[in-house]
């Protein structure tokens with residue numbers, strides 16, 4: 452099977468450094484989006500890519516069965532490096548790794564970078580985002596549309612390097628000539644919507660032109676994060692012809708999950724999921740914007756205060772909630788907004804939790820310190836529960852005895 456590959460990684464318009472890394476060496480492709488601060492994030496994603504290159508390079512057997520193991524190795528390498536250097540503690544990275552073999556694309560995935568399949572003019576997301584909002588959608592607590600616009604949509608619940616062990620999703624998808632596989636970091640998908648991505652892939656036939664166009668569009672939309680795209684065009688499927696050819700030519704993109712967590716009982720059948728998610732993508736006409744919304748809220752409050760609309764401002768604040776950290780380093784639920792306006796604090800602590808911010812892994816700690824904005828007290832409480840379970844999952848130097856035990 453042959454492919455034509457293009458890649459581009461761009462710092463974007465806001466960040467100082469590029470913490471994304473990628474691999475584009477047929478038949479191995481990957482995107483890793485590092486986090487945990489400038490240097491640490493860069494080291495985390497670089498370490499992932501180096502591990503992938505080492506384990507797939509120079510004639511090493513490229514058994515698709517090994518793919519998840521390679522991601523586990525990358526996890527171990529980052530974890531060990533973080534353990535040896537306090538400045539790197541808590542660093543992490545996403546990793547979406549693809550191998551083209553036997554007429555199929557094999558994927559191993561952790562985090563909120565994405566793999567898409569573009570086929571016959573339609574775009575479908577193959578990977579599942581390991582994000583707080585992704586989980587809330589799967590649990591029926593948010594609609595996909597709400598998730599696309601949720602201010603905290605990029606809080607991830609799974610990453611490489613933050614724990615000794617990591618669960619890796621794997622997917623296998625038969626591909627055929629004309630298919631395009633897109634791997635990308637969230638710097639693309641948080642800036643432009645699925646329909647915009649689809650249009651570029653439908654209209655730009657040269658892979659490098661298409662990759663450049665995607666990056667340019669994300670930058671035009673604000674470029675708030677590092678943007679990385681790896682585009683793989685399947686140019687020949689001669690090698691793919693085999694007993695499974697019939698499936699490969701089925702009209703709907705098959706989406707087979709090989710190694711997964713239990714699927715919720717109400718979830719659509721696996722084979723339908725790609726199509727279903729495509730519908731969701733097409734419906735998302737407006738790309739979500741995170742930071743502008745935050746600035747907008749502050750400006751709105753300011754304008755209302757200056758304009759004498761005190762009651763309106765009060766109403767806005769009464770209906771704003773966030774999860775933040777108090778002076779003692781304890782996670783707390785606030786009514787109002789974390790930002791100060793004209794030096795005024797516009798928040799009121801409503802609940803103190805038993806969760807210490809120090810119990811959270813670094814990449815979540817930053818989000819909580821900034822303030823995780825939510826729409827209601829109930830949503831704030833479930834966010835705290837999610838944070839609590841992440842702290843427990845990671846066993847991140849728990850400070851309290853029997854935190855996970857069934858005392859009573």
Ligand code: MN
Nearest residue numbers: 484637638676
């Ligand atoms: Mn990112």
